[in-house]
Amino acid sequence: MKENGKTKSARDTFTGSFGYVMATAASAVGLGNIWRFPYLAAKYGGGIFLIIYLVLVVTFGHAMLMSETALGRMTRKSAVGAFQSFGSNLPLRFGGWINAIVPMLIAPYYCFIGGWIVKYLYEYLAGNTASLAENNYFTSFITTFSSTEICFIVFTALTFLIVLMGVGNGVEKASKILMPLLVLLAIVIAVYSMTRPGAMEGVRYFFIPNFRKLSLMTLVAAMGQMFFSLSIAMGILYTYGSYLKKDGDIVKTSRLVETFDSGVSILAGLMIIPAIFAFLGGSEENIRSGPSLMFITIPKILESMGLGQIPGIIFFFMVLFAALTSSISLMESGVSTFMDQAGWSRSRSCVVMGIIMLLLGTACALGYDAWSSVQPLGMSILDFFDFLTNSIMMPLAALFTCVLIIKYAGIRSVVEEIRISSPFKGEKTYIVTIKYLAPIILIIILISSVAATFGWLKI
Incomplete structure (x- = not known):
């Protein structure tokens, strides 16, 4: 059978399950794990947040991860093609394209933030540790277009080159090297952080649940972090699933991805939360500071240790990985869509996706400088893209996946696809989750995210 002048057998594939696990885990593990997870865990109760998050990962997250992977492998298509394989009506077309467009919008601003990491790593390599610890350094840097644009282009170019090399030579090989190294570095930094005087108070806060801190927003925040962390509703799992061979155990590999992703999140929590308690006393202002935990607080901590350069290099190398x-998987999803839908070559698809990333990423950079007065919905350009994709499009994309399975593909067909290579013992739980639990959770995420953004729900 031919598609766009190519046979199905010509489609790229991962060399094996390990390559798939590493690539998918690499997609899931990113900046959200390093700074967003610790920030949310600290803000919403520490141990109680962690328990809720892990429960959601092994239930809702597991079901959605398997579903998107199975649909990708079943159809051998990225998100748009996977949806259209079951019909051409409007809901199917919309569901496919919203899954495909999400990573195309996230990749540009993700690479822009990746440029910040390039800048900090460069400064640590150059030995400029004292300047990084200054109060106004971060703000001064992100509001200077020329500096942020250069670093953004460097990060985007790295992403482009790896994706251009293809699935086996680029995405898989890079993931096999970078992911184990990331874990190793995270363990080293976490151990160092936990052994500082006063750090055990942060460890206890992170692991021991305080049920008095349980609230609706604790549940919503844990849902959102799990949802975004596992790369659900970004078209990525459809794409990577389409590269997975028929003998790839979907149940086992999904569990491995969840374990890897959750493990790195916990390591990130152990890197940052104990350090905040050890060096800054665990104040509410510092522990809730979000991005500044990495770009402002960490340099201050390293400088106060008197060993700023070497730990700083190690830390920001890890964050860069x-x-x-993650940026590789976001770009790969867009490239796969162009290859499938337009019949373009990988190189042409990479160039088009690269142009999109450069244009929208540059808009984000200008949003902190010359275009700072441009405030869609009262937000910066970067924050607007983040709100549009994370709060609106991703919950909708996942809801359409549930509709695709329930109404068009059929739950039994997806179950049988999983059974091709997996002893699927959790079939009944999976069916209940997809039919009832997942749609309810997704609707809660969608409504609460919008309400919180517009101030209708207090966080």
Whole structure:
């Protein structure tokens, strides 16, 4: 059978399950794990947040991860083609394209933030540790277009070159090297952080649940972090599933991806939360500071240790690996869509996706400088893209996946696809989750995210 002048057998594939696990885990593990997870865990109760998050990962997250992977492998298509394989009506067309467009919009601003990491790593390599610890350094840097644009282009170029090399030579090989190294570096930094005087208070806060801190927003925040962390509703799992061979155990590989992703999140929590308690006393202002935990607080901590350069180099190398592996998967999803839908070659698809990333990423950079007065919905350009994709499009994309399975593909067909290579013992739980639990959770995420953004729900 031919598609766009190519046979199905000509489609790229991962060399094996390990390559798939590493590439998918690499997609899931990114900046959200390094700074977003610790920030949310600290803000929403520490141990109670962690428990809720892990429960959601092994239930809702597991079901959605398997579903998108199975649909990708079943159809041998990225998100748009996977949806259209079951019909051409409007809901199917919309569902496919919203899954495909999400990574095309996220990749540009993700690479822009990746450029910040390039800048910090460069400064640490150059030995400029004292300047990084200054109060106004981060703000001064992100509001200077020329500096942010150069670093953004460097990060984007790294992503482009790896994706251009293809699935086996680029995406898979990079993931096999970068992911184990990321874990190793995370373990080293976490151990160092936990052994500082006063750090055990942060460890206890992170692991021991305080049920008095349980609230609706704890549940919503844990849902959102799990949802975004596993790369659900970004078209990525459809794409990577389409590269997975029929003998790839979907149940086992999904569990491995979840374990890897959750493990790195916990390591990130152990890197950052104990350090905040050890060096800054665990104040509410510092522990809730979000991005500044990495770009402002960490340099201050390293400088206060008197060993700023070497730990700083190690830390930001690790963060660079995490950011790069995720940006690769975001770009690969867009490239796969162009290859499938337009019949373009990988190189042409990479160039088009690269142009999109450069244009939208540059808009994000200008949003902190010359275009700072441009405030869609009262947000910066970067924050607007983040709100549009994370709060609106991704929950909708996942809801359409549920509709695709329930109404068009059929739950039994997806179950049988999983059974091709997996002893599927959790079939009944999976069916209940997809039919009832997942849609409810996704609707809660969608409504609460919008309500919180517009101030209708207090966080």
